[in-house]
Amino acid sequence: MSKPLVIALSKGRILKETLPLLAAAGIEPTESLSESRKLLFDTTLDDVKLIVIRATDVPTYVQLGAADIGVAGKDVLLEHGAKGLYEPLDLNISRCRLMTAGVAGKQPGTSRRRVATKFVHTAKRYYASMGIQAEIIKLYGAMELAPLMDLADEIVDIVDTGNTLKANGMEPRELIADISTRLVVNKASMTMQHQRLKPLIKRMAQAVEARRERQEENA
Amino acid sequence: MTIADRWLLPDGIDEVLPPQALRMETLRRGLLDLYQRWGYELVVPPPAEFLDSLLTGVGSDLELQTFKLTDQLSGRMMGLSADATPQVARMDAHSLVRPGPSRLCYCVNALRATADQYQGGRNPLQVGIELFGHAGIEADLEIVRLALESLSYAGARDIHLAFGHIGIYRVLIEQAQLDEIAEQQLFEAIERKSYSEIDALLATVEMPSALRDVLQRLPRLHGGIEVLDEARATLADLPEEVEQQLAQLEQLAHCISNEYPGVSLYLDLTELRGYEYHTGVVFAAYVPGYGQALVKGGRYDHTGRAFGRSRPATGCSLELKMLASLEEQQPAHDGIWAPAVNDSQLAALVQQLRHQGERVVNALPHQSTGPVDHRCNRELVQEDGEWQVKELT
Numbered sequence: 001m002s003k004p005l006v007i008a009l010s011k012g013r014i015l016k017e018t019l020p021l022l023a024a025a026g027i028e029p030t031e032s033l034s035e036s037r038k039l040l041f042d043t044t045l046d047d048v049k050l051i052v053i054r055a056t057d058v059p060t061y062v063q064l065g066a067a068d069i070g071v072a073g074k075d076v077l078l079e080h081g082a083k084g085l086y087e088p089l090d091l092n093i094s095r096c097r098l099m100t101a102g103v104a105g106k107q108p109g110t111s112r113r114r115v116a117t118k119f120v121h122t123a124k125r126y127y128a129s130m131g132i133q134a135e136i137i138k139l140y141g142a143m144e145l146a147p148l149m150d151l152a153d154e155i156v157d158i159v160d161t162g163n164t165l166k167a168n169g170m171e172p173r174e175l176i177a178d179i180s181t182r183l184v185v186n187k188a189s190m191t192m193q194h195q196r197l198k199p200l201i202k203r204m205a206q207a208v209e210a211r212r213e214r215q216e217e218n219a
Numbered sequence: 220m221t222i223a224d225r226w227l228l229p230d231g232i233d234e235v236l237p238p239q240a241l242r243m244e245t246l247r248r249g250l251l252d253l254y255q256r257w258g259y260e261l262v263v264p265p266p267a268e269f270l271d272s273l274l275t276g277v278g279s280d281l282e283l284q285t286f287k288l289t290d291q292l293s294g295r296m297m298g299l300s301a302d303a304t305p306q307v308a309r310m311d312a313h314s315l316v317r318p319g320p321s322r323l324c325y326c327v328n329a330l331r332a333t334a335d336q337y338q339g340g341r342n343p344l345q346v347g348i349e350l351f352g353h354a355g356i357e358a359d360l361e362i363v364r365l366a367l368e369s370l371s372y373a374g375a376r377d378i379h380l381a382f383g384h385i386g387i388y389r390v391l392i393e394q395a396q397l398d399e400i401a402e403q404q405l406f407e408a409i410e411r412k413s414y415s416e417i418d419a420l421l422a423t424v425e426m427p428s429a430l431r432d433v434l435q436r437l438p439r440l441h442g443g444i445e446v447l448d449e450a451r452a453t454l455a456d457l458p459e460e461v462e463q464q465l466a467q468l469e470q471l472a473h474c475i476s477n478e479y480p481g482v483s484l485y486l487d488l489t490e491l492r493g494y495e496y497h498t499g500v501v502f503a504a505y506v507p508g509y510g511q512a513l514v515k516g517g518r519y520d521h522t523g524r525a526f527g528r529s530r531p532a533t534g535c536s537l538e539l540k541m542l543a544s545l546e547e548q549q550p551a552h553d554g555i556w557a558p559a560v561n562d563s564q565l566a567a568l569v570q571q572l573r574h575q576g577e578r579v580v581n582a583l584p585h586q587s588t589g590p591v592d593h594r595c596n597r598e599l600v601q602e603d604g605e606w607q608v609k610e611l612t
Contacts, residue, residue: 063510065511085411086412087412087416186510191381191503191505192507194441
């Protein structure tokens with residue numbers, strides 16, 4: 001095999017939940033990802049390499065063909081635009097919701113709405129689709145602080161349990177999208193390597209299904 | 220103004236330096252000669268046209284890509300050509316008006332308002348072929364063959380050819396009669412092969428169950444030539460038109476795999492690239508190491524209607540800068556170095572050598588670089604009053 005298959009994985013929580021699914025498809029890193037400072041890893045398969053990068057970089061790597069496939073949250077894909085990528089598999093992990101939120105009990109006024117978020121494009125598209133003129137303020141973290149300090153009227157952010165919102169006197173408002181982690185594939189790689197990729201995706205899909213069934217049994 | 224402001228090029232705009240420029244020019248000539256031998260006549264589309272003619276029936280992608288300016292003579296909006304295809308279609312429909320099939324080729328510097336990292340940034344050098352006036356599969360086949368010839372001429376090895384047929388999805392979605400929003404959502408989900416979203420969407424809309432079944436399975440049908448058999452085996456009650464479209468794909472795939480056994484085939488029954496203007500068979504060619512297609516093409520019947528003549532049309536285009544990067548080798552040291560001596564005999568010999576096709580570089584007095592820096596492997600030296608070509612020592 002001339003060129004190894006490169007899989008781009010998102011750092012952090014998603015990574016931990018992705019590895020068992022990859023293992024089910026016969027791909028395991030030869031060393032512990034969390035204990036190493038390396039970014040490029042060999043796997044039990046000679047012709048498959050893993051790279052571990054920031055979640056927001058995954059669609060870029062896959063889109064430009066530097067990685068053949070990747071694992072990224074739908075929130076990241078929506079924000080990136082992810083044009084020209086395939087999203088053949090919902091890994092059904094790291095599920096959460098992308099929502100608007102504001103200070104509890106305080107209704108947004110009629111004037112131009114100020115929205116703090118790191119999902120700039122997604123927020124812009126969402127408010128436009130709702131017919132609301134919004135001014136987007138890009139922040140990199142601690143969104144909940146923005147309405148409290150009167151930097152913004154609303155925020156757009158990932159809501160998991162809603163505890164952080166509650167602790168800061170805020171409430172979730174509108175649902176923008178249900179989020180889960182997706183397997184993404186570069187279009188050129190799908191064309192040229194479909195004989196390797198299709199079975200790989202199928203085995204991962206089986207692992208996702210088996211995992212879902214186990215969870216249902218436990219519930 | 221800092222120094223950087225003076226040399227910095229705009230985003231996505233690039234220049235081509237030696238040796239790449241020569242490589243591109245050689246390719247350009249070679250490809251145009253190739254097209255000439257296949258009966259394609261050269262046209263030169265204008266660099267700017269009125270927007271109305273540039274953007275007729277081509278879809279919103281191209282509209283975004285087009286630089287716009289006001290024509291101060293007529294007060295109308297003009298656009299800089301971002302893609303020569305609609306221009307060549309206009310030339311065929313309005314300027315040439317030929318009775319039979321017409322084969323045209325071109326090579327133009329396009330300018331794009333938005334950059335595409337792989338297709339030459341914002342100033343791609345686009346070379347292409349278009350075949351007007353024949354609706355049959357023979358025309359598509361000819362374009363695919365010539366696209367493959369172009370690629371191998373440029374030095375591409377291990378070519379992967381992807382086929383699709385825009386008509387299949389068009390027929391099915393028309394039957395589904397979805398509302399505009401649902402159709403748009405389904406289109407985007409299929410384009411991304413997001414099976415979970417496709418299934419969820421189809422479950423919420425009203426349609427005959429046989430059609431739902433087809434729309435659910437079709438996006439999963441992609442891969443080698445065997446997907447056509449899979450399609451036949453798993454899709455029941457296909458509309459007559461779709462059966463014919465599958466047969467067209469099959470015929471194309473078989474012809475190409477017989478004629479070009481080294482080319483790997485890939486079929487995707489829901490390929491939707493260029494949905495806004497393509498009408499039939501579409502194809503793209505990939506080679507390893509490139510994350511995007513090197514050739515894109517397909518059928519776009521009736522673009523000429525807006526110019527007064529509706530014609531079947533198919534064609535493809537390539538980006539020369541990307542194509543030239545396929546074989547990046549250092550050019551040979553093959554020149555002859557002529558010393559900076561004012562001698563009529565020497566001048567005559569230099570002239571004669573150049574007529575024979577040799578590359579002769581004249582040295583300038585006191586220059587600090589030597590023959591090797593100018594890719595010379597020989598030099599002119601005077602022995603016994605006679606100028607002779609000698610190997611460099």
